[in-house]
Amino acid sequence: NAGVMQNPRHLVRRRGQEARLRCSPVKGHSHVYWYRQLPEEGLKFMVYLQKENIIDESGMPKERFSAEFPKEGPSILRIQQVVRGDSAAYFCASSPQGALLTDTQYFGPGTRLTVL
Amino acid sequence: AQSVSQHNHHVILSEAASLELGCNYSYGGTVNLFWYVQYPGQHLQLLLKYFSGDPLVKGIKGFEAEFIKSKFSFNLRKPSVQWSDTAEYFCAVNAGGTGNQFYFGTGTSLTVIP
Numbered sequence: 333n334a335g336v337m338q339n340p341r342h343l344v345r346r347r348g349q350e351a352r353l354r355c356s357p358v359k360g361h362s363h364v365y366w367y368r369q370l371p372e373e374g375l376k377f378m379v380y381l382q383k384e385n386i387i388d389e390s391g392m393p394k395e396r397f398s399a400e401f402p403k404e405g406p407s408i409l410r411i412q413q414v415v416r417g418d419s420a421a422y423f424c425a426s427s428p429q430g431a432l433l434t435d436t437q438y439f440g441p442g443t444r445l446t447v448l
Numbered sequence: 449a450q451s452v453s454q455h456n457h458h459v460i461l462s463e464a465a466s467l468e469l470g471c472n473y474s475y476g477g478t479v480n481l482f483w484y485v486q487y488p489g490q491h492l493q494l495l496l497k498y499f500s501g502d503p504l505v506k507g508i509k510g511f512e513a514e515f516i517k518s519k520f521s522f523n524l525r526k527p528s529v530q531w532s533d534t535a536e537y538f539c540a541v542n543a544g545g546t547g548n549q550f551y552f553g554t555g556t557s558l559t560v561i562p
Contacts, residue, residue: 336491367552374452374538374552391549423492437550439484439492 336426336440337406344446345414353409353443357426364407365437366399369421381407414447421445452541454553461529462561469524469556471513471539481522482540482550483513492538498522509533531562 337356345351357364362383367375377391381401392399396414401407411418421444425437453472461467473479483495496507503515513524522539539553 365550367550372554374454374554375540375550377549377551380549388549425492436494436497438494441491 336424336438338422338424338440338443340443341441342444342446344448346448347415348413351411351414351418351445351447353411353422353424353445354406355409355424355426355440356406357424358428358438361426361428361438363427363429364401365425365427366407366409367423367425369423369442371420375423378409411445414445416447419445419447452539452551452553454537454539454556456556457554458557458559460559460561463531464528465560467524467526467529467533467558469537469539469558471522471524471553472520473522473539473541473543473551474520475541475543477543480542481513481515482542483507483511483522483524484538484540484552486536486538486555488535495524495537529558529560531560534558534560 336358339354343351355364364381366378368378369375379392379399380388381399383401384403396412398410421442423442424440427437451474455470481498484492485495486492495511496505496513498505498515506512511526513522515522536555536557538555541551
């Protein structure tokens with residue numbers, strides 16, 4: 333009965349390095365969402381993906397950030413050349429249908445990224 | 449832009465006290481409303497949700513929330529809290545026309561003292 337899995341749970345990077353965050357959705361779910369939670373703030377939507385497609389990336393910073401959800405394997409959120417301001421908790425959520433507004437999202441435990 | 453406000457950042461209650469956590473949103477159209485809970489060391493879990501129909505929604509663990517359209521509010525309530533309700537509570541809104549975006553409040557930290 334695996335829920336949404338995220339790894340690593342904690343990631344430490346130095347400025348300028350790359351961070352790769354992984355998310356395995358609930359089995360059978362083909363819709364994935366990524367959120368970022370900065371200190372003292374609520375979760376902020378970043379991107380919504382279906383298998384092999386980016387559906388909505390309106391919440392994603394224009395530079396250095398990218399996301400993918402391949403046909404096989406987990407969804408990846410990639411942050412290139414990290415800066416201190418990227419330090420945050422990154423949450424992944426999945427849903428079985430996604431496009432319907434009534435769909436419930438199931439959240440993973442998050443990855444806490446610390447940039448030194 | 450849509451926003452969600454949770455005015456209570458930290459709430460401390462004794463067991464058996466009644467709870468009400470405020471949530472207000474800014475969007476004039478159709479909305480879907482959610483409350484999520486995050487227990488210490490665990491991930492976000494859905495507590496309850498409102499899409500349509502009866503504005504008083506019952507959730508798990510004795511929680512309920514009331515959607516008041518005229519006040520743009522979706523406050524969470526529980527008549528008698530328990531120590532195990534200690535957690536972070538997040539209100540979220542999915543606004544019609546914004547597609548897949550969920551807007552979350554900053555959360556309310558609830559501590560229940562035995």
